[in-house]
Amino acid sequence: MERRSFIKMGGASIASAVLGSGLLSWVPRSEAATISKTYYITDGTLTMPDGVAVYFQSFSDATGTLTIPGSSIICQEGDTLSITVVNKLTKTHNFVIAGLLPTDPPLASTGNIASGATGKITYTIPTGKAGSYLFYDNVTSYNRFLGLHGGLAIMPSGKSNQLYSGSPTFVKQLFWIFNDIDPNLNSAVQRNATIPTSFTPRYFTINGQTSLPPGAVGNGDPTKDAMANPKTVLQGSIGNRTLIRMLNAGMASHAVHTHANHMEWLTDRGAKRPTVWKKDILYLRNNLGKIDSIFPFEAPPDSYPPTTTGHFPMHLHDEMSQTAGGGLYLFGAMTEIIFV
Amino acid sequence: MNGSMRFDDGNSVAIWGFTDTAAGQGQMDGMGGGSFPSPAIRVTEGQIVHTALTVPMMFMHTIHHHGIEPSWQNDGVGHISWDVTGGTYTYQWKAAHAGTYFYHCHVNTPLHAEMGMYGALIIDPKPNPNDPPGTKRAFAGGPIYDVEAIWACDEIDPALHTLQWAAGTCGGDVGLNNFHPKYFIITGVDGANSALTAPGIAVNMTLGQTLLVRYICAGFFPQKITFGGLTATIVSSDGRPLPSAVNVTSIEAASAERYDCIIKPTKTGTYTVNIQFLHWITGAVLGTAKTRINVS
Numbered sequence A: 001m002e003r004r005s006f007i008k009m010g011g012a013s014i015a016s017a018v019l020g021s022g023l024l025s026w027v028p029r030s031e032a033a034t035i036s037k038t039y040y041i042t043d044g045t046l047t048m049p050d051g052v053a054v055y056f057q058s059f060s061d062a063t064g065t066l067t068i069p070g071s072s073i074i075c076q077e078g079d080t081l082s083i084t085v086v087n088k089l090t091k092t093h094n095f096v097i098a099g100l101l102p103t104d105p106p107l108a109s110t111g112n113i114a115s116g117a118t119g120k121i122t123y124t125i126p127t128g129k130a131g132s133y134l135f136y137d138n139v140t141s142y143n144r145f146l147g148l149h150g151g152l153a154i155m156p157s158g159k160s161n162q163l164y165s166g167s168p169t170f171v172k173q174l175f176w177i178f179n180d181i182d183p184n185l186n187s188a189v190q191r192n193a194t195i196p197t198s199f200t201p202r203y204f205t206i207n208g209q210t211s212l213p214p215g216a217v218g219n220g221d222p223t224k225d226a227m228a229n230p231k232t233v234l235q236g237s238i239g240n241r242t243l244i245r246m247l248n249a250g251m252a253s254h255a256v257h258t259h260a261n262h263m264e265w266l267t268d269r270g271a272k273r274p275t276v277w278k279k280d281i282l283y284l285r286n287n288l289g290k291i292d293s294i295f296p297f298e299a300p301p302d303s304y305p306p307t308t309t310g311h312f313p314m315h316l317h318d319e320m321s322q323t324a325g326g327g328l329y330l331f332g333a334m335t336e337i338i339f340v
Numbered sequence B: 001m002n003g004s005m006r007f008d009d010g011n012s013v014a015i016w017g018f019t020d021t022a023a024g025q026g027q028m029d030g031m032g033g034g035s036f037p038s039p040a041i042r043v044t045e046g047q048i049v050h051t052a053l054t055v056p057m058m059f060m061h062t063i064h065h066h067g068i069e070p071s072w073q074n075d076g077v078g079h080i081s082w083d084v085t086g087g088t089y090t091y092q093w094k095a096a097h098a099g100t101y102f103y104h105c106h107v108n109t110p111l112h113a114e115m116g117m118y119g120a121l122i123i124d125p126k127p128n129p130n131d132p133p134g135t136k137r138a139f140a141g142g143p144i145y146d147v148e149a150i151w152a153c154d155e156i157d158p159a160l161h162t163l164q165w166a167a168g169t170c171g172g173d174v175g176l177n178n179f180h181p182k183y184f185i186i187t188g189v190d191g192a193n194s195a196l197t198a199p200g201i202a203v204n205m206t207l208g209q210t211l212l213v214r215y216i217c218a219g220f221f222p223q224k225i226t227f228g229g230l231t232a233t234i235v236s237s238d239g240r241p242l243p244s245a246v247n248v249t250s251i252e253a254a255s256a257e258r259y260d261c262i263i264k265p266t267k268t269g270t271y272t273v274n275i276q277f278l279h280w281i282t283g284a285v286l287g288t289a290k291t292r293i294n295v296s
Ligand SMILES: [Cu+2]
Pocket: A257, A259, A313, A315, B064, B106
C-alpha cells in the first residue's frame, strides 16, 4: 500500500471536527430556554483519503475554519431558537431548517443572507415538533452537498429518553449525517464555473469524515477517522440503547447496515412507522431522507458461545460508498460499533 | 469459483463465487466448477453452524453471513475481523432467528460482491411437533407455505468484471464509485428473458396453494419489485417477523434488504413479476428484470 497517499483532512478541520455533530448529552428542563448559536458561512479545502484537495463550504463555529457538518443543536419543545448566521462568502446563502415531514414547510429560515450580511432566526418551537431535523442552505439545490448542513434535535418536552412522546426509550443519542461528494461540483462552485448537470460522487462521509482503516495515516485519530470519532462511533455495553438520528444531506440514497444487532426502526422521513420493525438494513432516501432508529446493544444474538463484547462495523451497503477516489475500499462512509 | 455468466444478448462476464466441495463442486481453482449464485446455505433455527471457508490461493476473501450477528471473530469482515488467505477458516455461529439472509464476501466488497461472491442463506424454523410432517413455515408460528421462490435480484456492470481481485485497494481510480449496470438478473439468470421461464425462478403453482417469496435485494442500487398485480403480504424482513403483516403490491428496497412475502393468488393466470433497478441519485429506472408466477 502506498501509505503516503493516505493524507487526510487539512488543518482547517482539525480544530472544529470535535465540535461537529455527534453524541448529544441531554437533561430535560421544566422551563423553556432560549438556545443561542452563531454560525459563520465559510469555505476552505480538505484533503481526501486519496490525497486530492477538495473545496468545501460550511456553517462553521468560527471564521477561517470549516465545520462539517455544522455543530448540532439539541433543544426541547417550547424552547426558543436564536440562531445567527454570518455570511463570510461572496455569494448569497441562507440557513433553512427543513420541516419534520417532506410535505411540511421549513420549520424556520433566515431568508437570503447577502455576502457579508447576517441572518437571524428567532423561533419558539411548538409542541408536536419533537424529532430530527436537517438544517441546510437551499439557495441552490446543491449547496448542501458542499458541506452547508447540520443536525437539529428537538426533544419532547420534559423527556430525556424518548424520540417522540411514548416512543421506545434510549439512554444515549447521536447523529449520523451522510454526504456524497462530487469534486467536480465543488470545483465548479469554487471557480464560479458552470455547474455540472449530473453528479458522480467520489467521496462518501459520515459526520464529515471517512473511515481510515488500520494502516492508513490518521487511523484512530478522532479528528480524522470516522471509525475513531466518539461522536460518530456507536459505543456501549449491553442495554445502552442508542438513538441514531440519520440525516441524508447528500445526493445519493443509501442502505445503512449495522453488524452485531438489528436496529429498531422508529421513523422514516419524519413520520412515525406504524409498528417498529427490526432491520439490519435501513433505506435512507435521497432528497433529504432521514431515519430515526435505536441500536439496542443486545448481546449479538447469533454468537456461539454467547458474547457481550467486540468491535463491529456500521457501513453503507451500496458499496460504491465504501470507496474514495474510485478505489480505496474501507475509506468511505463507515464507522465502528463497539460493545465494551 | 472463477467462472462466467452468459446473458440473453450473447455477451458474458467473468463471475467469482464460492463452491460447495462437500457437495461435489470444484474448488476455487480457476477451473470453473460451481454455480452462480453460490450454493444456498440452509439450516434450522437453533443449530450451531460451522461454515468452513477454504481459500486455496494467495487472494483474500471472507464469508460474511449477512444479517447473522455472531461474535466479531466470526463476522467475516475483511480487514476488521480478518481475511482468509491460503488456508481454511471455520466460522461458528448459532442460527437464532428463522428467516431469509444471504452470505457474501466482505473483502473489497464493491468488487467481490459485484463479481458474484454471494449466495442465499435460509434459516428454517424448528418443525412444530403439532404440524403434519413436511409442513413448511416461514418462521415459528408463522404462515404455512407450499411453494417457495428465492429471488436474489442483482445488477451487473460489465466494466467492473474485468478487474483484478485487489483492484483499487492500494489506491488508484478503478471506477468502484462509478456504477453503470447493464444487466439485471434474478438468482443468477438474466432477467431480460431467461428468468421468465427459468426452472427454480419462475414459479409454477396451483390455485389454492400458498407461495413464499424470499426477495433479496442483492445489488447495490435500490430496487422496486411489483408482483404482476398480485397482492403480497410481507410477513418478515431481514430475518425478523413483522409485528403485524403488511399487504403491498410493490416494495422499494435498498441494498441487502430482504422481504419474505406470502402470495395466495385468487385466480389462475400468468403474473409477470417486475424488478426495476433505480439509480441511487436520480431514481431513473436503469433496467428491469422479469419472471413469472404461473397459477394453474
Ligand atoms: Cu457488512
